[in-house]
Amino acid sequence: MYDYVVIGAGIVGSFIARELSKYNLKALVLEKENDVANVQTLANSAILHSGHNPEPNSLKTKLCLLGNKLYEEVEDELCIPLLRTGAYVVAHNNDEEQKLLDLVETTKANHVTEYELLDYAEACKTEPNLAKSITKVLSLPTTKVTYPWEAAFACMENAIVNGVEFKKNSEVTNITKSKEGFVVTVNKLDNYHTKYVINATGVNTDDIAAMVEKHVSFKIKPRHGEYYVLDKRVKGFVNHVLYPLPTDLGKGVLLTPQIHGNILVGPDSKWVDDKYRTNNTPAGLEYVKTNAKHLAENVPFHQIIRSFAGIRATSDQDDFIIEESKEAKGFYHLAGIDSPGLTAAPAIAKYLVEDIMHVQDKYSINKEFNPIRFKNKEFGSLDYEQQLEFIKKDPLHGNIICKCENITEREVLDAINGPLGSNTIKGVKKRCRAGAGLCQGGYCEEKVYKLIVRETKATPLDVCYDGAKSNMFVSETKVK
Ligand SMILES: Cc1cc2nc3c(=O)[nH]c(=O)nc-3n(C[C@H](O)[C@H](O)[C@H](O)COP(=O)(O)OP(=O)(O)OC[C@H]3O[C@@H](n4cnc5c(N)ncnc54)[C@H](O)[C@@H]3O)c2cc1C
Structure with missing residues (x-):
């Protein structure tokens, strides 16, 4: 009998597993894929956002800001690499400059304290390849870049060392309520008995919720995003994350320096019906190329080494949904965790464990918990x-x-x-x-x-x- 079964080993499930391992309890993580971090956590921009653009007072804002800070704490403990790039949001004309000022108001309302408005010449001192059409820049120094897979491995590895069990190739196919809690069926074959279930399944959260609820209160609307990867020889072409102004469809096509010197170009944003669609399309990649040119001059597209695409687990509600099921007590949803979910993940785990599930009131602290993960330098x-x-x-x-x-x-x-x-x-x-x-x-x-x-x-x-x-x-x- 387990205390907690966590379904899903993306960045969110991995941070939750580590958080649970700080207590004396029995936890199991079930992952349908052959590895940790194979879905949303595999294919994203790797940015730890400052929190400048989600809606003020939303869970997204609160957990993004805290998550950005918490990565600083786990950087050394777990050997999670961080690149302190900062970010520039760019405007090209009077109209966009007005929108940039509106964004400054959102930034302030979100309690992001470090920001600065720069004119083109000032911004060019640190970013000489900025597109010549840019007139104003909002600088966000707390924006960073990480290596999302490494972050997920680090958390899961540390959780395992501290007693959590992990089973890959284990797709949850059914869940029934039992006297003690739940019976979770994997691959239509094996049953696991548990008191509580945590649904951290990204694009599948509504399907998993439907296993225990008659009326699921949210629906996942998958949003596709495509990228180019530029070879590490372009290192230094841009030093900050470069954002256009955000729109209803998200943060737009970005230029993002990566930990190992590559630069990501993308993503676009398209609603799709298929949750599992991760192919590239000529139209998507062309859109990415065209829009990247508004950020920098002469983007070195001749250094493209691959393309990829990811699916955002956007929900029909505007915010993260982190709550106990209304129909099945002891069952917890983490739904609609699209961007800034990577940034927020450490804060999401703490919020769920301490503020929603109150684990600290049910289980004693694991005094043997070892927060340190060793990894050789590359x-x-x-x-x-x-x-x-x-x-x-x-x-x-x-x-x-x-x-x-x-x-x-x-x-x-x-x-x-x-x-x-x-x-x-x-x-x-x-x-x-x-x-x-x-x-x-x-x-x-x-x-x-x-x-x-x-x-x-x-x-x-x-x-x-x-x-x-x-x-x-x-x-x-x-x-x-
Ligand atoms: C294109 C794109 C760009 C993004 N850029 C950023 C960014 O720069 N910064 C940022 O903060 N966020 C970004 N995000 C969002 C971020 O990637 C996600 O919020 C985050 O990865 C969500 O993690 P997760 O663990 O909730 O989901 P996932 O990583 O999708 O993990 C869910 C896991 O559940 C497993 N699962 C599903 N169904 C089952 C089942 N039945 N049984 C067992 N396991 C199951 C899946 O296999 C998967 O491993 C981006 C997302 C995309 C797609």
């Missing part, structure tokens, strides 16, 4: 002397597997064998970036594949790119 981020030192200590650092990103055999082995290790090509890429560079795995995928076979003792045909049935090979091509 080999590619070290200077030459430090790299030599690393190789001396561990010769497997001397074998470079991914040449584009300078990823060593030791880093790939840690990705496979770590506390939340992975046996897939994409899982290894998400953990250590082997295959994330210019050649997109053309050189190293085969080497990673062989290391997975060796380390996990898998048969060569069993290794998958990502989820079930994505086998790298279907049959042998040579007869022995």
